[in-house]
Amino acid sequence: xxxxxxxxxxxxxxxxxxxxxxxxxxxxxxxxxxxxxxxxxxxxxxxxxxxxxxxxxxxxxxxxxxxxxxxxxxxxxxxxxxxxxxxxxxxxxxxxxxxxxxxxxxxxxxxxxxxxxxxxxxxxxxxxxxxxxxxxxxxxxxxxxxxxxxxxxxxxx
Amino acid sequence: xxxxxxxxxxxxxxxxxxxxxxxxxxxxxxxxxxxxxxxxxxxxxxxxxxxxxxxxxxxxxxxxxxxxxxxxxxxxxxxxxxxxxxxxxxxxxxxxxxxxxxxxxxxxxxxxxxxxxxxxxxxxxxxxxxxxxxxxxxxxxxxxxxxxxxxxxxxxxxxxxxxxxxxxxxxxxxxxxxxxxxxxxxxxxxxxxxxxxxxxxxxxxxxxxxxxxxxxxxxxxxxxxxxxxxxxxxxxxxxxxxxxxxxxxxxxxxxxxxxxxxxxxxxxxxxxxxxxxxxxxxxxxxxxxxxxxxxxxxxxxxxxxxxxxxxxxxxxxxxxxxxxxxxxxxxxxxxxxxxxxxxxxxxxxxxxxxxxxxxxxxxxxxxxxxxxxxxxxxxxxxxxxxxxxxxxxxxxxxxxxxxxxxxxxxxxxxxxxxxxxxxxxxxxxxxxxxxxxxxxxxxxxxxxxxxxxxxxxxxxxxxxxxxxxxxxxxxxxxxxxxxxxxxxxxxxxxxxxxxxxxxxxxxxxxxxxxxxxxxxxxxxxxxxxxxxxxxxxxxxxxxxxxxxxxxxxxxxxxxxxxxxxxxxxxxxxxxxxxxxxxx
Numbered sequence: 146x147x148x149x150x151x152x153x154x155x156x157x158x159x160x161x162x163x164x165x166x167x168x169x170x171x172x173x174x175x176x177x178x179x180x181x182x183x184x185x186x187x188x189x190x191x192x193x194x195x196x197x198x199x200x201x202x203x204x205x206x207x208x209x210x211x212x213x214x215x216x217x218x219x220x221x222x223x224x225x226x227x228x229x230x231x232x233x234x235x236x237x238x239x240x241x242x243x244x245x246x247x248x249x250x251x252x253x254x255x256x257x258x259x260x261x262x263x264x265x266x267x268x269x270x271x272x273x274x275x276x277x278x279x280x281x282x283x284x285x286x287x288x289x290x291x292x293x294x295x296x297x298x299x300x301x302x
Numbered sequence: 303x304x305x306x307x308x309x310x311x312x313x314x315x316x317x318x319x320x321x322x323x324x325x326x327x328x329x330x331x332x333x334x335x336x337x338x339x340x341x342x343x344x345x346x347x348x349x350x351x352x353x354x355x356x357x358x359x360x361x362x363x364x365x366x367x368x369x370x371x372x373x374x375x376x377x378x379x380x381x382x383x384x385x386x387x388x389x390x391x392x393x394x395x396x397x398x399x400x401x402x403x404x405x406x407x408x409x410x411x412x413x414x415x416x417x418x419x420x421x422x423x424x425x426x427x428x429x430x431x432x433x434x435x436x437x438x439x440x441x442x443x444x445x446x447x448x449x450x451x452x453x454x455x456x457x458x459x460x461x462x463x464x465x466x467x468x469x470x471x472x473x474x475x476x477x478x479x480x481x482x483x484x485x486x487x488x489x490x491x492x493x494x495x496x497x498x499x500x501x502x503x504x505x506x507x508x509x510x511x512x513x514x515x516x517x518x519x520x521x522x523x524x525x526x527x528x529x530x531x532x533x534x535x536x537x538x539x540x541x542x543x544x545x546x547x548x549x550x551x552x553x554x555x556x557x558x559x560x561x562x563x564x565x566x567x568x569x570x571x572x573x574x575x576x577x578x579x580x581x582x583x584x585x586x587x588x589x590x591x592x593x594x595x596x597x598x599x600x601x602x603x604x605x606x607x608x609x610x611x612x613x614x615x616x617x618x619x620x621x622x623x624x625x626x627x628x629x630x631x632x633x634x635x636x637x638x639x640x641x642x643x644x645x646x647x648x649x650x651x652x653x654x655x656x657x658x659x660x661x662x663x664x665x666x667x668x669x670x671x672x673x674x675x676x677x678x679x680x681x682x683x684x685x686x687x688x689x690x691x692x693x694x695x696x697x698x699x700x701x702x703x704x705x706x707x708x709x710x711x712x713x714x715x716x717x718x719x720x721x722x723x724x725x726x727x728x729x730x731x732x733x734x735x736x737x738x739x740x741x742x743x744x745x746x747x748x749x750x751x752x753x754x755x756x757x758x759x760x761x762x763x764x765x766x767x768x769x770x771x772x773x774x775x776x777x778x779x780x781x782x783x784x785x786x787x788x789x790x791x792x793x794x795x796x797x798x799x800x801x802x803x804x805x806x807x808x809x810x811x812x813x814x815x816x817x818x819x820x821x822x823x824x825x826x827x828x829x830x831x832x833x834x835x836x837x838x839x840x841x842x843x844x845x846x847x848x849x850x851x852x853x854x855x856x857x858x859x860x861x862x863x864x865x866x867x868x869x870x871x872x873x874x875x876x877x878x879x880x881x882x883x884x885x
Contacts (some may be wrong), residue, residue, distance in 0.1 A: 186489055189488075199466070199472030199475075200488050200884060201472050201473060201474070201475035201487065201488040201884075202472065202475060203488075204475060204477055204488035204489060205475045205476050205477050205488075208477040208478045208479070209476075209477070209478065209479050
C-alpha cells in the first residue's frame with residue numbers, strides 16, 4: 146500500500162489511546178476503515194498484531210459485517226436504501242438510474258475511482274423514503290431528478 | 303453441589319445443577335442423536351456450539367424446542383426426547399443438511415465413519431425433499447498432510463474450536479455470513495500457506511469428510527509390487543495400541559504381534575520398529591541434555607520429536623530455535639540408519655531401499671518432505687502412512703486380523719526397550735531421557751518410573767535429582783500449553799532445564815492419524831491407549847535405551863559414540879524460521 150505510513154501511524158495512535166483490553170476489535174475496525182477507506186489484508190494484519198489477537202479472528206469479523214469492506218471504495222460512496230419502506234416507494238428505480246448513469250452495477254466502483262454504488266437496508270429515515278446517502282449525507286424523497294442532481298453535485302468535485 | 307429434580311420421558315431423575323439435558327439423558331441411557339456435539343473432556347472449558355440442532359428435545363411449558371447439548375436442567379423440568387414434534391424437527395434438520403451436501407458417500411474418505419451419514423441412516427432418511435443451489439463450491443484442496451473438501455462442511459464449528467481452544471493455532475475460522483458462511487484459514491489461503499502445523503486434530507473432530515488427510519496408500523502399493531525395490535516398514539509406538547480399535551479390539555489393546563504379521567502379508571520385506579529409532583533418539587538426546595547442563599548453554603532443552611511442535615516453534619517463536627534438541631525425530635533417525643548402516647550390512651544399494659513409516663500423525667507426512675531430512679542424497683523417509691491408512695490396507699486385501707499369529711520385528715532395527723514404547727505418550731520422551739541420563743551419569747538407574755510426568759494433564763512438572771544435582775523438568779501437550787511454555791521462556795520466567803512438548807493432547811496416542819472416535823477426545827480413550835503403552839514398557843526386559851543390545855552394536859560398528867561426527871551427520875538436523883503467507 147502506497148504512502149500509508151501516516152495512516153498506519155494514525156491508526157496506531159488510536160489503538161494506543163484505547164488501552165486495549167482485547168474487546169475493542171469492532172471499534173478499531175471502524176476507525177481503520179474510516180482512515181483507509183477499506184480494510185485490506187495489511188490493515189487487518191496490523192490490527193491483529195496491535196491488539197494481540199489472531200488475524201483469523203479479525204478476518205472473521207470483517208467478512209461477517211456488511212459495513213466492513215475489503216475492496217477499495219470510490220471517493221464518493223452512494224448508498225441506496227433498499228429497505229422495505231424505500232423499496233415500495235421506488236428505490237429499485239433509483240438504483241437502476243444510478244446504474245445506468247454510472248455504467249456500473251450495485252457493489253461496483255467506477256473505473257476513475259470516483260463513485261462506488263452500493264445498497265443498504267434501512268437507515269431509520271423511512272418517513273423520507275426513498276433515501277439515498279452519499280458519504281453519510283442523506284437525501285430524502287429521492288426521485289430520478291435527485292439522482293441527476295447528486296451526480297452533478299459530486300461530478301465536478 | 304446442589305441438585306435439581308427433573309423428568310425425562312416421565313422418568314424422575316436427580317442431577318447436579320449445571321448438567322445439560324443431553325448429559326442427564328445419557329446418564330440413564332436415553333439416546334439423543336448429536337452431530338456437532340464435541341466432548342473435549344480434556345479441555346475443561348470450551349464452547350458448546352449447539353449449531354446443528356439435531357439434539358433438540360421438547361420441554362413442557364417451553365414454546366420452542368431446546369438443543370439438549372446446551373440447555374441446562376432446571377428444577378421441575380419435564381423433558382421429552384422423542385415426541386412426534388421432536389422427531390419431525392430432527393428429520394428436517396438432517397434433510398436440510400443433506401440438501402446442501404454432496405452425495406459422494408461411496409468415495410468419501412469418511413465413508414462408514416461419517417456422523418452425518420450415520421445419523422441419516424439412523425433417522426431413516428430416504429429422500430431429500432429440498433432442492434436448490436449448493437452453498438459452497440465442490441472444491442477439493444490438498445495440502446501436504448490435510449485435505450479440505452469445502453462442499454462437505456456442515457459448519458458445526460468443531461474444527462474451529464479445536465484449532466483455537468485446544469491448539470491455540472487459530473488457523474481455521476468462520477468467515478462471511480448466512481448462505482456464504484465458510485470455514486477455512488483467513489483470506490481463504492491454502493493450509494500450507496497458513497500457520498497450520500498439520501496436527502490433524504481438526505480431522506479427528508470433523509463429523510463429515512470436510513477435513514481429511516492425504517494418503518500415500520496407492521504409492522506404497524506401487525512400490526510393494528515393484529521387484530527392484532526393497533521396502534522396509536517401521537511402526538511408531540502409538541500405532542500398536544490403537545490399530546486394534548479399527549478391528550473391534552478394546553481401547554488400548556496392544557496388537558503388536560498381529561500387526562507385524564499383517565505387515566509381512568502386505569509385502570514389506572522387513573518389518574522394523576520406530577521404537578529402535580526412539581532408543582537411538584534417547585542416546586543422542588540424553589547426551590545432548592548432559593552436555594547442555596554441563597555447559598549451562600541453550601537451556602532449557604526442548605524435545606524435537608514432534609513435527610507439529612517443530613512447525614509451531616518455527617513459525618511462532620523463530621528466535622528460540624537454538625532450544626529444541628537437534629535430534630531428528632525417531633522415524634527420521636530410523637530412515638537415515640536404514641539407508642546407511644542397514645543398507646551396508648544387508649549389501650543393499652540405498653537407492654533401492656524404500657522406507658515407509660506407519661505413524662499416528664499427520665504432521666509426519668509433512669515432516670518427511672523436509673529438505674534437511676536427507677542423507678547422501680536420499681530422503682530419510684519415503685512415505686508416511688497413518689494408523690488409519692494401515693487399517694485400510696489391511697482391510698483392502700481382506701486380512702483377518704483375529705486369525706493372525708503373533709509375529710516379531712526383524713533385526714537389526716526391530717529390537718527396543720521399554721523407554722521407546724512410552725514415546726507415544728505425553729511425558730514419555732522426557733522420562734526415557736531421564737532414565738538414560740541418570741544411568742549414564744550415576745552408573746545405575748534404579749527407579750525408572752517417573753510418575754510425575756505421566757498422565758493426560760496438559761502441563762506436568764517435576765524435580766529430578768541427577769548426579770546429586772536437582773533439575774526441573776516439564777512435559778506439556780497440546781499446543782496451547784506449548785505456547786504457555788514459550789511465553790515463559792520469552793519472559794525469562796521459565797524455571798525448567800528440560801521440556802518435552804507434544805502437539806496433540808495426551809501425546810501421539812491421540813494423534814491426527816489415529817482411529818476416529820466420533821468427535822470425542824476423552825480421558826477414557828487417551829487413558830486406555832496410555833495404559834496400553836505403559837504395559838508394553840513394563841513387559842520389556844530392558845527399560846533404558848542404552849541397554850538395547852542392537853543400539854550398542856550400532857554404536858560399536860557405525861556411530862562410535864553419541865554426539866560423534868557420524869552421529870551428527872545421520873541423526874541430527876537443524877531448524878529454520880518458517881515463512882507463512884498469513885502472519
